Amino acid sequence: MTSILSSRRSAEHGFTPVRRSAEHGFTPVRRSAEHGFTPVRRSAEHGFTLVELLVALFIFALLASAGVAILAFSVRAQAAASDRLTEIAGLGRVGAIVSADMAQVIPRSTRNREGDPLPAFDGLAVSNGEPFLSFVRTGWTNAEGAARASLQRVEYQFVDGRLERVPFAMLDGAEPITRSVLLDDVDRLSVRYRIDNDWMDTWQPTRAEGLPRAMELTIRRRDGVEYRQLFLVGTGY
Template identity: 30%
Template sequence: MTAFCGQRGFTLIELLIAMALTALIGAMSYRFLDTAMAVSEQGSDVLQQLNDLERVWLLMAADLQQASTRPAAKPATGVDALAVTDLQPRGRPAMLSLAGGGMFLPSTLQRPGAQLWFVRAGWSNPLQQRRSELQRVAYRVVDGNLYRDYWPERNQSLTETPAGSLRLLQNVEALSFRFLPVGALPGEDAWSREWPPVLNDSVSTAAPGDDRQANDELMTRLPAAVEVQLQSRALGNISRIFLLAGAP
């Protein structure tokens, strides 16, 4: 009994101090863990954005490198917004940007946020369906989302509802394009903000007389290169230049 009487336990104050230290260490550990998880989640979001952006570049590269020099087809029935170009020497364009040729692409296609439209070739057909290998493509931005619309080419109206619409990227703040005409040197003054260039564009007025007319006709087909400028909330400003294999 004497041995037990000599032992001493924790006092109430010591227990309270130990409990307080345990709670403090737990709170600090939770904050560290919460911060680490937030950083990890943010890193995962950025990595997903990068993966999505790389998919955008791959799709755009495939589309633009397969862009067809074939002018926009007249609809099989009725008329479309490009009917005004049928009476012009330059004819129908093969590519249209937001305000190309003085027209407004979202109204022409009746697709809000449309920024670029053209026809591409080489549309794979693994199921051997009875359809054209030409595909109409449009890129547009709506509510911060970048979409790729597509239609099988069958001389339909430009305002027909697309066969499919794929959301490619979120949190897009701005999307714009620049176009380099065939034969132009890649300086800042050579790029056009719209395609086809409007009549008073410095690019289209560079050549006098018959040379200007030939140059205008050439520019309404396809540019030599397209620069894509994209502003993302997560990734900032990114640009990429694509060369068009189909340009003469």
């Protein structure tokens, strides 16, 4: 009977654990939902924390810095490649012009403005502001049909870091016409001439119409790049 009374008393006073839990909201899931403990709902209601914003800004700054660095590197690489291509094109143009001149050299002596005789081919050591190469070449194009010969006297000079080509309107006693700069930013320029089986720094012909077999041109740019090329003389092509 005591047991029956205890059960009734428990039922009367709500001591049943399951019912009490349900009545007073002790169920973990329901309590979590009622008081907003679910992480997803809390994040949606309250937004990002300061730490999360700082981390996001830091990552964005890293990505922006990397993008700027890559862009700057690309610009520098493009500029360097453009400069190198321009330099290669300039050297190629010099080689083509000198090669055409040397191939068209003919053994024809001339006279200067004072009437002194000049050899057909005069090759000296390079000196700033002075002609180091003088010759007569054929194949001077006459597109306008002017009253002149197809022969032309040409000089090469090294002036203040520039390689210049100086043509003359007439073979004997004429003033030079407009000179052209073949290459600039030249630090050093040297030439050698092939005489029989030897290379010489100057060409000293035994007769006025004598020609060397070949010429070697060495150009050192101010950036340290050195260019050397051999040219056959008087081959006619």
